[in-house]
Amino acid sequence: MSAEGAFCLEAYLQTKKQLVDEALERLLPGEENYPPLIFRAVRYSVLAGGKRLRPVLCLAAMEALGAGGLQLSVMPLACALEMIHTYSLIHDDLPAMDDDDCRRGMPTSHKVFGEDIAILAGDALLTEAFALLSGRELRDAFPADVLLTVIHEIAVAAGCFGMIGGQVVDIRSEGQPAAAETLHYIHTRKTGAPISASVKAGALLAGAGKEALESLALYGRNVGLAFQIVDDILNVEGDRQKTGKSTGSDVYRGKVTYPSLFGLEQSREKAHLLVQEALNALSGFDDRAQPLRLLAKHILERRS
Protein backbone atom coordinates (compact mmCIF):
# COMPACT_ATOMS: atom_id res chain seq x y z
CA MET A 1 0.00 0.00 0.00
CA SER A 2 2.99 2.36 0.43
CA ALA A 3 2.96 2.98 -3.33
CA GLU A 4 -0.31 4.86 -2.74
CA GLY A 5 1.53 7.33 -0.51
CA ALA A 6 1.65 7.52 3.25
CA PHE A 7 -1.86 6.12 3.62
CA CYS A 8 -1.99 2.53 4.82
CA LEU A 9 -5.31 0.80 4.24
CA GLU A 10 -4.54 -2.10 6.58
CA ALA A 11 -4.05 0.27 9.51
CA TYR A 12 -7.11 2.30 8.46
CA LEU A 13 -9.33 -0.79 8.36
CA GLN A 14 -7.96 -1.93 11.70
CA THR A 15 -8.59 1.42 13.40
CA LYS A 16 -12.14 1.74 12.06
CA LYS A 17 -13.01 -1.85 12.89
CA GLN A 18 -11.85 -1.27 16.45
CA LEU A 19 -13.94 1.88 16.77
CA VAL A 20 -17.01 0.03 15.52
CA ASP A 21 -16.34 -2.99 17.74
CA GLU A 22 -16.06 -0.76 20.79
CA ALA A 23 -19.28 1.03 19.89
CA LEU A 24 -21.11 -2.28 19.39
CA GLU A 25 -19.85 -3.49 22.76
CA ARG A 26 -21.19 -0.30 24.34
CA LEU A 27 -24.51 -0.05 22.48
CA LEU A 28 -25.62 -3.71 22.66
CA PRO A 29 -27.17 -4.35 26.09
CA GLY A 30 -25.43 -7.08 28.08
CA GLU A 31 -26.56 -10.32 29.66
CA GLU A 32 -27.21 -8.59 32.97
CA ASN A 33 -30.54 -7.64 31.37
CA TYR A 34 -33.63 -9.83 31.37
CA PRO A 35 -34.08 -12.22 29.63
CA PRO A 36 -30.30 -12.84 29.35
CA LEU A 37 -30.74 -15.42 26.58
CA ILE A 38 -31.76 -12.91 23.90
CA PHE A 39 -28.90 -10.54 24.74
CA ARG A 40 -26.47 -13.48 24.73
CA ALA A 41 -27.71 -14.59 21.31
CA VAL A 42 -27.61 -11.08 19.85
CA ARG A 43 -24.09 -10.44 21.14
CA TYR A 44 -22.84 -13.87 20.08
CA SER A 45 -23.53 -13.18 16.40
CA VAL A 46 -22.64 -9.48 16.29
CA LEU A 47 -19.44 -9.77 18.30
CA ALA A 48 -18.28 -12.92 16.43
CA GLY A 49 -16.11 -10.65 14.33
CA GLY A 50 -16.39 -9.72 10.69
CA LYS A 51 -14.84 -7.04 8.56
CA ARG A 52 -17.41 -4.36 9.50
CA LEU A 53 -17.38 -3.42 5.82
CA ARG A 54 -20.70 -1.54 5.88
CA PRO A 55 -19.80 0.66 8.88
CA VAL A 56 -16.32 1.32 7.43
CA LEU A 57 -17.81 2.37 4.07
CA CYS A 58 -20.18 4.69 5.93
CA LEU A 59 -17.29 6.30 7.83
CA ALA A 60 -15.12 6.56 4.70
CA ALA A 61 -17.98 8.29 2.83
CA MET A 62 -18.18 10.88 5.61
CA GLU A 63 -14.42 11.46 5.36
CA ALA A 64 -14.67 11.89 1.59
CA LEU A 65 -17.00 14.80 2.30
CA GLY A 66 -14.71 16.33 4.92
CA ALA A 67 -16.86 15.20 7.85
CA GLY A 68 -14.40 12.72 9.39
CA GLY A 69 -14.57 14.71 12.63
CA LEU A 70 -18.10 13.41 13.16
CA GLN A 71 -17.10 9.75 13.29
CA LEU A 72 -17.76 9.29 17.00
CA SER A 73 -21.20 10.90 16.77
CA VAL A 74 -22.13 8.60 13.92
CA MET A 75 -21.37 5.35 15.74
CA PRO A 76 -25.02 4.41 16.40
CA LEU A 77 -25.59 4.51 12.64
CA ALA A 78 -22.43 2.47 11.98
CA CYS A 79 -23.62 -0.10 14.53
CA ALA A 80 -27.17 -0.17 13.12
CA LEU A 81 -25.76 -1.03 9.68
CA GLU A 82 -23.77 -3.91 11.13
CA MET A 83 -26.76 -5.11 13.18
CA ILE A 84 -28.99 -5.25 10.10
CA HIS A 85 -26.24 -7.12 8.24
CA THR A 86 -25.93 -9.61 11.11
CA TYR A 87 -29.70 -10.14 11.31
CA SER A 88 -29.68 -11.04 7.60
CA LEU A 89 -26.87 -13.56 8.14
CA ILE A 90 -28.62 -15.22 11.09
CA HIS A 91 -31.86 -15.62 9.15
CA ASP A 92 -30.06 -16.71 5.93
CA ASP A 93 -28.28 -19.45 7.87
CA LEU A 94 -31.51 -20.95 9.30
CA PRO A 95 -32.40 -24.55 8.40
CA ALA A 96 -35.43 -23.30 6.41
CA MET A 97 -33.09 -21.13 4.29
CA ASP A 98 -29.42 -21.98 3.56
CA ASP A 99 -29.12 -24.39 6.50
CA ASP A 100 -25.54 -23.42 7.35
CA ASP A 101 -23.88 -24.83 10.46
CA CYS A 102 -20.85 -22.60 10.35
CA ARG A 103 -20.25 -18.85 9.90
CA ARG A 104 -17.03 -16.92 10.51
CA GLY A 105 -15.54 -20.19 11.74
CA MET A 106 -18.11 -20.53 14.52
CA PRO A 107 -21.34 -22.53 14.88
CA THR A 108 -24.30 -20.51 13.55
CA SER A 109 -26.87 -18.99 15.91
CA HIS A 110 -29.49 -21.74 15.54
CA LYS A 111 -26.84 -24.42 16.24
CA VAL A 112 -25.99 -22.72 19.53
CA PHE A 113 -29.33 -21.32 20.70
CA GLY A 114 -31.96 -23.25 18.74
CA GLU A 115 -34.02 -22.12 15.78
CA ASP A 116 -36.57 -20.22 17.84
CA ILE A 117 -34.00 -18.01 19.53
CA ALA A 118 -32.05 -17.55 16.27
CA ILE A 119 -35.20 -16.22 14.56
CA LEU A 120 -35.84 -13.90 17.51
CA ALA A 121 -32.19 -12.76 17.69
CA GLY A 122 -32.45 -11.71 14.02
CA ASP A 123 -35.75 -9.96 14.67
CA ALA A 124 -34.21 -8.23 17.68
CA LEU A 125 -31.19 -6.94 15.72
CA LEU A 126 -33.42 -5.51 13.00
CA THR A 127 -35.71 -3.86 15.54
CA GLU A 128 -32.95 -2.50 17.78
CA ALA A 129 -31.17 -1.06 14.72
CA PHE A 130 -34.17 1.21 14.18
CA ALA A 131 -34.24 2.05 17.89
CA LEU A 132 -30.61 3.23 17.58
CA LEU A 133 -31.31 5.18 14.40
CA SER A 134 -34.10 7.10 16.16
CA GLY A 135 -32.34 7.28 19.53
CA ARG A 136 -31.01 10.13 21.62
CA GLU A 137 -27.34 9.97 20.55
CA LEU A 138 -27.95 10.56 16.85
CA ARG A 139 -30.71 13.08 17.55
CA ASP A 140 -28.36 15.17 19.68
CA ALA A 141 -25.84 15.31 16.83
CA PHE A 142 -27.83 15.46 13.58
CA PRO A 143 -30.96 17.20 12.22
CA ALA A 144 -34.20 15.23 12.60
CA ASP A 145 -35.22 15.45 8.94
CA VAL A 146 -31.85 14.08 7.80
CA LEU A 147 -32.16 11.18 10.25
CA LEU A 148 -35.61 10.37 8.86
CA THR A 149 -34.12 10.26 5.34
CA VAL A 150 -31.38 7.93 6.60
CA ILE A 151 -33.93 5.64 8.27
CA HIS A 152 -35.99 5.56 5.08
CA GLU A 153 -32.97 4.79 2.87
CA ILE A 154 -31.92 1.93 5.13
CA ALA A 155 -35.41 0.46 5.48
CA VAL A 156 -36.02 0.53 1.73
CA ALA A 157 -32.60 -1.03 1.01
CA ALA A 158 -33.32 -3.80 3.54
CA GLY A 159 -36.93 -4.38 2.44
CA CYS A 160 -38.92 -6.07 -0.32
CA PHE A 161 -37.39 -3.95 -3.07
CA GLY A 162 -33.90 -4.51 -1.64
CA MET A 163 -32.25 -7.17 0.48
CA ILE A 164 -35.38 -9.25 1.25
CA GLY A 165 -36.45 -9.24 -2.42
CA GLY A 166 -32.97 -10.45 -3.35
CA GLN A 167 -33.05 -13.21 -0.76
CA VAL A 168 -36.48 -14.43 -1.93
CA VAL A 169 -35.26 -14.75 -5.51
CA ASP A 170 -31.99 -16.31 -4.33
CA ILE A 171 -33.54 -19.15 -2.30
CA ARG A 172 -36.32 -19.80 -4.77
CA SER A 173 -34.02 -19.98 -7.81
CA GLU A 174 -31.74 -22.69 -6.36
CA GLY A 175 -31.53 -25.58 -8.76
CA GLN A 176 -33.26 -23.54 -11.51
CA PRO A 177 -31.55 -22.79 -14.82
CA ALA A 178 -29.61 -19.62 -14.11
CA ALA A 179 -30.47 -16.52 -16.09
CA ALA A 180 -28.04 -13.60 -16.10
CA GLU A 181 -30.89 -11.21 -15.30
CA THR A 182 -31.97 -13.18 -12.24
CA LEU A 183 -28.41 -13.31 -10.97
CA HIS A 184 -28.00 -9.58 -11.45
CA TYR A 185 -31.24 -8.96 -9.59
CA ILE A 186 -30.16 -11.11 -6.64
CA HIS A 187 -26.75 -9.53 -6.27
CA THR A 188 -27.81 -5.91 -6.72
CA ARG A 189 -30.64 -6.29 -4.19
CA LYS A 190 -29.18 -8.65 -1.64
CA THR A 191 -25.71 -7.14 -1.39
CA GLY A 192 -25.61 -4.02 -3.57
CA ALA A 193 -28.57 -2.21 -2.02
CA PRO A 194 -27.48 -2.46 1.66
CA ILE A 195 -23.88 -1.55 0.83
CA SER A 196 -24.98 1.41 -1.27
CA ALA A 197 -27.32 2.49 1.55
CA SER A 198 -24.38 2.37 4.01
CA VAL A 199 -22.40 4.78 1.84
CA LYS A 200 -25.43 7.03 1.30
CA ALA A 201 -26.31 7.09 5.00
CA GLY A 202 -22.83 8.35 5.86
CA ALA A 203 -23.00 10.90 3.05
CA LEU A 204 -26.40 12.17 4.21
CA LEU A 205 -25.21 12.73 7.77
CA ALA A 206 -22.14 14.50 6.37
CA GLY A 207 -24.54 16.92 4.66
CA ALA A 208 -23.83 15.81 1.09
CA GLY A 209 -25.42 17.78 -1.73
CA LYS A 210 -27.49 16.08 -4.42
CA GLU A 211 -24.61 15.56 -6.85
CA ALA A 212 -22.15 14.18 -4.29
CA LEU A 213 -24.88 11.92 -2.93
CA GLU A 214 -25.58 10.47 -6.37
CA SER A 215 -21.87 9.89 -7.06
CA LEU A 216 -21.43 8.12 -3.73
CA ALA A 217 -24.55 6.01 -4.26
CA LEU A 218 -23.19 4.95 -7.66
CA TYR A 219 -19.85 4.11 -6.03
CA GLY A 220 -21.74 2.05 -3.44
CA ARG A 221 -23.78 0.07 -5.95
CA ASN A 222 -20.70 -0.83 -7.97
CA VAL A 223 -18.60 -1.73 -4.97
CA GLY A 224 -21.49 -3.77 -3.53
CA LEU A 225 -21.90 -5.80 -6.69
CA ALA A 226 -18.12 -6.29 -7.05
CA PHE A 227 -17.99 -7.47 -3.44
CA GLN A 228 -20.65 -10.10 -4.10
CA ILE A 229 -18.96 -11.37 -7.27
CA VAL A 230 -15.67 -11.75 -5.39
CA ASP A 231 -17.64 -13.57 -2.69
CA ASP A 232 -18.94 -16.01 -5.31
CA ILE A 233 -15.39 -16.52 -6.65
CA LEU A 234 -14.02 -17.13 -3.16
CA ASN A 235 -16.78 -19.66 -2.55
CA VAL A 236 -15.43 -21.69 -5.45
CA GLU A 237 -11.72 -21.29 -4.86
CA GLY A 238 -11.31 -19.74 -1.42
CA ASP A 239 -10.03 -21.78 1.47
CA ARG A 240 -12.41 -22.68 4.22
CA GLN A 241 -10.20 -21.39 7.01
CA LYS A 242 -10.33 -17.86 5.67
CA THR A 243 -13.99 -17.59 4.65
CA GLY A 244 -15.20 -19.67 7.58
CA LYS A 245 -17.59 -21.41 5.19
CA SER A 246 -17.41 -24.67 3.30
CA THR A 247 -15.70 -24.15 -0.04
CA GLY A 248 -17.96 -24.98 -2.95
CA SER A 249 -21.12 -24.84 -0.82
CA ASP A 250 -22.85 -22.74 -3.48
CA VAL A 251 -22.23 -25.39 -6.13
CA TYR A 252 -23.46 -28.12 -3.80
CA ARG A 253 -26.67 -26.20 -3.27
CA GLY A 254 -27.19 -25.47 -6.97
CA LYS A 255 -27.07 -21.72 -6.28
CA VAL A 256 -26.88 -19.30 -9.18
CA THR A 257 -23.51 -17.51 -8.98
CA TYR A 258 -21.28 -15.49 -11.29
CA PRO A 259 -18.71 -18.28 -11.70
CA SER A 260 -21.41 -20.89 -12.40
CA LEU A 261 -22.89 -18.69 -15.11
CA PHE A 262 -19.87 -16.94 -16.65
CA GLY A 263 -16.86 -18.92 -15.43
CA LEU A 264 -14.10 -17.68 -13.09
CA GLU A 265 -12.16 -15.63 -15.65
CA GLN A 266 -15.13 -13.56 -16.84
CA SER A 267 -16.32 -13.12 -13.26
CA ARG A 268 -12.95 -11.64 -12.28
CA GLU A 269 -13.11 -9.30 -15.26
CA LYS A 270 -16.61 -8.19 -14.33
CA ALA A 271 -15.50 -7.40 -10.76
CA HIS A 272 -12.57 -5.39 -12.15
CA LEU A 273 -14.86 -3.36 -14.38
CA LEU A 274 -17.23 -2.62 -11.51
CA VAL A 275 -14.40 -1.38 -9.30
CA GLN A 276 -13.22 0.82 -12.17
CA GLU A 277 -16.73 2.27 -12.43
CA ALA A 278 -16.77 2.83 -8.67
CA LEU A 279 -13.50 4.76 -8.96
CA ASN A 280 -14.85 6.79 -11.87
CA ALA A 281 -17.82 7.79 -9.73
CA LEU A 282 -15.33 9.36 -7.31
CA SER A 283 -13.52 11.41 -9.97
CA GLY A 284 -14.94 14.68 -8.64
CA PHE A 285 -13.64 14.01 -5.11
CA ASP A 286 -10.25 15.06 -3.71
CA ASP A 287 -7.71 13.16 -1.62
CA ARG A 288 -10.13 12.76 1.25
CA ALA A 289 -11.84 10.07 -0.86
CA GLN A 290 -8.61 8.05 -0.85
CA PRO A 291 -9.94 5.55 1.74
CA LEU A 292 -13.01 4.91 -0.43
CA ARG A 293 -10.78 4.38 -3.48
CA LEU A 294 -8.47 1.98 -1.71
CA LEU A 295 -11.42 0.13 -0.19
CA ALA A 296 -12.78 -0.49 -3.69
CA LYS A 297 -9.45 -1.92 -4.84
CA HIS A 298 -9.11 -3.91 -1.64
CA ILE A 299 -12.39 -5.66 -2.34
CA LEU A 300 -10.90 -7.08 -5.54
CA GLU A 301 -7.82 -8.38 -3.81
CA ARG A 302 -9.40 -9.85 -0.72
CA ARG A 303 -8.86 -13.51 0.02
CA SER A 304 -11.57 -13.94 2.67
Next chain:
Amino acid sequence: MSAEGAFCLEAYLQTKKQLVDEALERLLPGEENYPPLIFRAVRYSVLAGGKRLRPVLCLAAMEALGAGGLQLSVMPLACALEMIHTYSLIHDDLPAMDDDDCRRGMPTSHKVFGEDIAILAGDALLTEAFALLSGRELRDAFPADVLLTVIHEIAVAAGCFGMIGGQVVDIRSEGQPAAAETLHYIHTRKTGAPISASVKAGALLAGAGKEALESLALYGRNVGLAFQIVDDILNVEGDRQKTGKSTGSDVYRGKVTYPSLFGLEQSREKAHLLVQEALNALSGFDDRAQPLRLLAKHILERRS
Protein backbone atom coordinates in the same frame (compact mmCIF):
# COMPACT_ATOMS: atom_id res chain seq x y z
CA MET B 1 -74.42 0.60 23.64
CA SER B 2 -77.32 3.07 23.40
CA ALA B 3 -77.21 3.47 27.19
CA GLU B 4 -73.88 5.24 26.64
CA GLY B 5 -75.60 7.90 24.52
CA ALA B 6 -75.71 8.29 20.79
CA PHE B 7 -72.26 6.79 20.35
CA CYS B 8 -72.26 3.28 18.92
CA LEU B 9 -69.02 1.39 19.39
CA GLU B 10 -69.88 -1.31 16.87
CA ALA B 11 -70.28 1.25 14.11
CA TYR B 12 -67.17 3.09 15.28
CA LEU B 13 -65.06 -0.08 15.16
CA GLN B 14 -66.45 -0.95 11.76
CA THR B 15 -65.69 2.49 10.30
CA LYS B 16 -62.15 2.59 11.64
CA LYS B 17 -61.40 -0.95 10.56
CA GLN B 18 -62.54 -0.12 7.05
CA LEU B 19 -60.35 2.99 6.95
CA VAL B 20 -57.33 0.96 8.05
CA ASP B 21 -58.11 -1.89 5.65
CA GLU B 22 -58.31 0.54 2.74
CA ALA B 23 -55.03 2.17 3.73
CA LEU B 24 -53.32 -1.24 4.03
CA GLU B 25 -54.61 -2.18 0.59
CA ARG B 26 -53.17 1.06 -0.78
CA LEU B 27 -49.83 1.07 1.09
CA LEU B 28 -48.85 -2.59 0.67
CA PRO B 29 -47.32 -3.05 -2.79
CA GLY B 30 -49.14 -5.61 -4.95
CA GLU B 31 -48.11 -8.77 -6.76
CA GLU B 32 -47.41 -6.84 -9.95
CA ASN B 33 -44.06 -6.10 -8.29
CA TYR B 34 -41.04 -8.41 -8.43
CA PRO B 35 -40.66 -10.91 -6.85
CA PRO B 36 -44.46 -11.41 -6.61
CA LEU B 37 -44.11 -14.19 -4.02
CA ILE B 38 -43.01 -11.89 -1.18
CA PHE B 39 -45.80 -9.39 -1.86
CA ARG B 40 -48.32 -12.24 -2.03
CA ALA B 41 -47.11 -13.60 1.31
CA VAL B 42 -47.10 -10.19 3.00
CA ARG B 43 -50.60 -9.35 1.75
CA TYR B 44 -51.96 -12.80 2.58
CA SER B 45 -51.26 -12.37 6.29
CA VAL B 46 -52.02 -8.67 6.65
CA LEU B 47 -55.23 -8.71 4.63
CA ALA B 48 -56.49 -11.94 6.30
CA GLY B 49 -58.58 -9.74 8.55
CA GLY B 50 -58.27 -9.06 12.23
CA LYS B 51 -59.75 -6.49 14.54
CA ARG B 52 -57.08 -3.84 13.77
CA LEU B 53 -57.09 -3.13 17.52
CA ARG B 54 -53.70 -1.37 17.56
CA PRO B 55 -54.54 1.06 14.73
CA VAL B 56 -57.99 1.74 16.23
CA LEU B 57 -56.47 2.51 19.64
CA CYS B 58 -54.02 4.87 17.94
CA LEU B 59 -56.85 6.68 16.16
CA ALA B 60 -59.01 6.82 19.29
CA ALA B 61 -56.11 8.32 21.27
CA MET B 62 -55.81 11.08 18.67
CA GLU B 63 -59.54 11.76 18.96
CA ALA B 64 -59.30 11.94 22.74
CA LEU B 65 -56.86 14.82 22.23
CA GLY B 66 -59.09 16.59 19.72
CA ALA B 67 -56.99 15.59 16.71
CA GLY B 68 -59.53 13.30 15.04
CA GLY B 69 -59.28 15.48 11.93
CA LEU B 70 -55.80 14.10 11.30
CA GLN B 71 -56.94 10.52 10.92
CA LEU B 72 -56.29 10.27 7.20
CA SER B 73 -52.78 11.73 7.52
CA VAL B 74 -51.94 9.23 10.23
CA MET B 75 -52.82 6.13 8.18
CA PRO B 76 -49.18 5.12 7.44
CA LEU B 77 -48.62 4.95 11.22
CA ALA B 78 -51.83 2.97 11.75
CA CYS B 79 -50.72 0.54 9.04
CA ALA B 80 -47.19 0.26 10.41
CA LEU B 81 -48.63 -0.78 13.81
CA GLU B 82 -50.72 -3.50 12.17
CA MET B 83 -47.78 -4.66 10.04
CA ILE B 84 -45.54 -5.07 13.10
CA HIS B 85 -48.36 -6.97 14.83
CA THR B 86 -48.77 -9.25 11.80
CA TYR B 87 -45.00 -9.89 11.58
CA SER B 88 -45.04 -11.02 15.20
CA LEU B 89 -47.94 -13.41 14.52
CA ILE B 90 -46.25 -14.93 11.44
CA HIS B 91 -43.02 -15.58 13.36
CA ASP B 92 -44.86 -16.81 16.50
CA ASP B 93 -46.73 -19.36 14.38
CA LEU B 94 -43.54 -20.87 12.86
CA PRO B 95 -42.78 -24.55 13.53
CA ALA B 96 -39.72 -23.52 15.59
CA MET B 97 -41.99 -21.43 17.85
CA ASP B 98 -45.67 -22.20 18.52
CA ASP B 99 -46.06 -24.40 15.41
CA ASP B 100 -49.59 -23.25 14.65
CA ASP B 101 -51.30 -24.40 11.45
CA CYS B 102 -54.25 -22.08 11.73
CA ARG B 103 -54.73 -18.36 12.41
CA ARG B 104 -57.89 -16.29 11.94
CA GLY B 105 -59.47 -19.42 10.52
CA MET B 106 -56.92 -19.67 7.70
CA PRO B 107 -53.76 -21.73 7.20
CA THR B 108 -50.73 -19.89 8.64
CA SER B 109 -48.11 -18.31 6.40
CA HIS B 110 -45.59 -21.16 6.58
CA LYS B 111 -48.31 -23.71 5.72
CA VAL B 112 -49.11 -21.77 2.55
CA PHE B 113 -45.72 -20.40 1.46
CA GLY B 114 -43.16 -22.55 3.28
CA GLU B 115 -41.05 -21.70 6.31
CA ASP B 116 -38.43 -19.73 4.36
CA ILE B 117 -40.95 -17.34 2.84
CA ALA B 118 -42.87 -17.03 6.12
CA ILE B 119 -39.70 -15.92 7.91
CA LEU B 120 -38.98 -13.43 5.13
CA ALA B 121 -42.58 -12.16 5.05
CA GLY B 122 -42.29 -11.37 8.76
CA ASP B 123 -38.93 -9.68 8.22
CA ALA B 124 -40.42 -7.71 5.34
CA LEU B 125 -43.38 -6.46 7.37
CA LEU B 126 -41.12 -5.29 10.19
CA THR B 127 -38.77 -3.55 7.74
CA GLU B 128 -41.49 -1.96 5.61
CA ALA B 129 -43.22 -0.67 8.75
CA PHE B 130 -40.15 1.47 9.45
CA ALA B 131 -40.05 2.55 5.80
CA LEU B 132 -43.64 3.82 6.18
CA LEU B 133 -42.87 5.54 9.50
CA SER B 134 -40.01 7.47 7.87
CA GLY B 135 -41.75 7.94 4.52
CA ARG B 136 -43.00 10.97 2.61
CA GLU B 137 -46.67 10.85 3.67
CA LEU B 138 -46.05 11.17 7.40
CA ARG B 139 -43.20 13.64 6.86
CA ASP B 140 -45.48 15.95 4.87
CA ALA B 141 -47.98 16.00 7.73
CA PHE B 142 -46.01 15.85 10.99
CA PRO B 143 -42.81 17.39 12.45
CA ALA B 144 -39.65 15.34 11.94
CA ASP B 145 -38.63 15.29 15.60
CA VAL B 146 -42.05 13.95 16.67
CA LEU B 147 -41.83 11.21 14.03
CA LEU B 148 -38.41 10.19 15.37
CA THR B 149 -39.90 9.91 18.86
CA VAL B 150 -42.72 7.77 17.47
CA ILE B 151 -40.25 5.50 15.63
CA HIS B 152 -38.20 5.14 18.81
CA GLU B 153 -41.24 4.33 20.96
CA ILE B 154 -42.39 1.67 18.52
CA ALA B 155 -38.93 0.11 18.07
CA VAL B 156 -38.34 -0.09 21.82
CA ALA B 157 -41.80 -1.58 22.44
CA ALA B 158 -41.18 -4.21 19.74
CA GLY B 159 -37.58 -4.97 20.80
CA CYS B 160 -35.66 -6.92 23.43
CA PHE B 161 -37.12 -4.92 26.31
CA GLY B 162 -40.62 -5.27 24.86
CA MET B 163 -42.36 -7.74 22.57
CA ILE B 164 -39.31 -9.85 21.66
CA GLY B 165 -38.22 -10.12 25.31
CA GLY B 166 -41.75 -11.28 26.18
CA GLN B 167 -41.76 -13.87 23.40
CA VAL B 168 -38.37 -15.27 24.49
CA VAL B 169 -39.61 -15.78 28.05
CA ASP B 170 -42.93 -17.16 26.77
CA ILE B 171 -41.46 -19.90 24.56
CA ARG B 172 -38.72 -20.81 26.98
CA SER B 173 -41.02 -21.11 30.01
CA GLU B 174 -43.39 -23.62 28.39
CA GLY B 175 -43.70 -26.66 30.59
CA GLN B 176 -41.92 -24.87 33.45
CA PRO B 177 -43.62 -24.28 36.81
CA ALA B 178 -45.44 -20.99 36.31
CA ALA B 179 -44.46 -18.08 38.51
CA ALA B 180 -46.78 -15.06 38.71
CA GLU B 181 -43.84 -12.75 38.07
CA THR B 182 -42.84 -14.54 34.87
CA LEU B 183 -46.39 -14.48 33.61
CA HIS B 184 -46.69 -10.77 34.35
CA TYR B 185 -43.42 -10.14 32.51
CA ILE B 186 -44.57 -12.06 29.43
CA HIS B 187 -47.94 -10.35 29.18
CA THR B 188 -46.74 -6.79 29.86
CA ARG B 189 -43.94 -7.11 27.28
CA LYS B 190 -45.46 -9.26 24.61
CA THR B 191 -48.89 -7.61 24.46
CA GLY B 192 -48.89 -4.64 26.84
CA ALA B 193 -45.86 -2.83 25.39
CA PRO B 194 -46.96 -2.79 21.72
CA ILE B 195 -50.54 -1.83 22.62
CA SER B 196 -49.34 0.95 24.90
CA ALA B 197 -46.96 2.14 22.14
CA SER B 198 -49.89 2.28 19.70
CA VAL B 199 -51.81 4.59 22.02
CA LYS B 200 -48.70 6.71 22.70
CA ALA B 201 -47.82 6.99 19.02
CA GLY B 202 -51.25 8.42 18.24
CA ALA B 203 -51.00 10.76 21.22
CA LEU B 204 -47.55 12.00 20.13
CA LEU B 205 -48.73 12.83 16.61
CA ALA B 206 -51.73 14.61 18.14
CA GLY B 207 -49.26 16.82 20.01
CA ALA B 208 -50.01 15.50 23.50
CA GLY B 209 -48.35 17.23 26.44
CA LYS B 210 -46.35 15.29 29.03
CA GLU B 211 -49.25 14.71 31.40
CA ALA B 212 -51.75 13.59 28.77
CA LEU B 213 -49.09 11.33 27.26
CA GLU B 214 -48.46 9.63 30.59
CA SER B 215 -52.17 9.14 31.24
CA LEU B 216 -52.68 7.60 27.81
CA ALA B 217 -49.63 5.35 28.19
CA LEU B 218 -51.03 4.13 31.52
CA TYR B 219 -54.40 3.52 29.84
CA GLY B 220 -52.57 1.56 27.11
CA ARG B 221 -50.60 -0.64 29.50
CA ASN B 222 -53.71 -1.57 31.46
CA VAL B 223 -55.83 -2.20 28.41
CA GLY B 224 -53.01 -4.24 26.83
CA LEU B 225 -52.67 -6.48 29.85
CA ALA B 226 -56.47 -6.87 30.18
CA PHE B 227 -56.64 -7.81 26.51
CA GLN B 228 -54.06 -10.57 26.99
CA ILE B 229 -55.80 -11.98 30.07
CA VAL B 230 -59.09 -12.12 28.18
CA ASP B 231 -57.18 -13.83 25.36
CA ASP B 232 -55.99 -16.47 27.82
CA ILE B 233 -59.53 -16.94 29.14
CA LEU B 234 -60.93 -17.28 25.60
CA ASN B 235 -58.25 -19.85 24.83
CA VAL B 236 -59.69 -22.01 27.59
CA GLU B 237 -63.38 -21.45 27.04
CA GLY B 238 -63.76 -19.68 23.70
CA ASP B 239 -65.09 -21.47 20.71
CA ARG B 240 -62.75 -22.27 17.89
CA GLN B 241 -64.90 -20.73 15.21
CA LYS B 242 -64.67 -17.30 16.77
CA THR B 243 -61.01 -17.21 17.80
CA GLY B 244 -59.84 -19.13 14.73
CA LYS B 245 -57.51 -21.10 16.99
CA SER B 246 -57.79 -24.47 18.64
CA THR B 247 -59.50 -24.13 22.04
CA GLY B 248 -57.27 -25.23 24.86
CA SER B 249 -54.10 -25.04 22.75
CA ASP B 250 -52.29 -23.18 25.53
CA VAL B 251 -53.00 -25.99 28.01
CA TYR B 252 -51.87 -28.59 25.51
CA ARG B 253 -48.59 -26.74 25.08
CA GLY B 254 -48.03 -26.29 28.82
CA LYS B 255 -48.05 -22.51 28.37
CA VAL B 256 -48.16 -20.29 31.44
CA THR B 257 -51.45 -18.38 31.37
CA TYR B 258 -53.61 -16.42 33.80
CA PRO B 259 -56.28 -19.14 34.05
CA SER B 260 -53.68 -21.88 34.58
CA LEU B 261 -52.12 -19.91 37.42
CA PHE B 262 -55.07 -18.16 39.06
CA GLY B 263 -58.16 -19.96 37.72
CA LEU B 264 -60.86 -18.47 35.50
CA GLU B 265 -62.71 -16.54 38.20
CA GLN B 266 -59.69 -14.65 39.50
CA SER B 267 -58.50 -14.01 35.95
CA ARG B 268 -61.82 -12.36 35.09
CA GLU B 269 -61.57 -10.23 38.21
CA LYS B 270 -58.04 -9.18 37.33
CA ALA B 271 -59.12 -8.13 33.83
CA HIS B 272 -61.99 -6.12 35.35
CA LEU B 273 -59.64 -4.32 37.71
CA LEU B 274 -57.24 -3.46 34.88
CA VAL B 275 -60.02 -2.00 32.76
CA GLN B 276 -61.13 0.04 35.78
CA GLU B 277 -57.58 1.37 36.11
CA ALA B 278 -57.51 2.17 32.40
CA LEU B 279 -60.72 4.17 32.83
CA ASN B 280 -59.30 5.97 35.86
CA ALA B 281 -56.29 7.01 33.78
CA LEU B 282 -58.73 8.82 31.47
CA SER B 283 -60.47 10.75 34.27
CA GLY B 284 -58.92 14.05 33.15
CA PHE B 285 -60.27 13.66 29.59
CA ASP B 286 -63.60 14.92 28.26
CA ASP B 287 -66.21 13.23 26.06
CA ARG B 288 -63.81 12.94 23.16
CA ALA B 289 -62.18 10.06 25.08
CA GLN B 290 -65.48 8.15 24.94
CA PRO B 291 -64.23 5.79 22.19
CA LEU B 292 -61.19 4.90 24.32
CA ARG B 293 -63.43 4.27 27.33
CA LEU B 294 -65.84 2.05 25.41
CA LEU B 295 -62.95 0.20 23.77
CA ALA B 296 -61.61 -0.69 27.21
CA LYS B 297 -64.98 -2.07 28.29
CA HIS B 298 -65.39 -3.83 24.96
CA ILE B 299 -62.16 -5.74 25.54
CA LEU B 300 -63.71 -7.30 28.65
CA GLU B 301 -66.82 -8.38 26.84
CA ARG B 302 -65.29 -9.69 23.64
CA ARG B 303 -65.93 -13.28 22.67
CA SER B 304 -63.23 -13.60 19.99
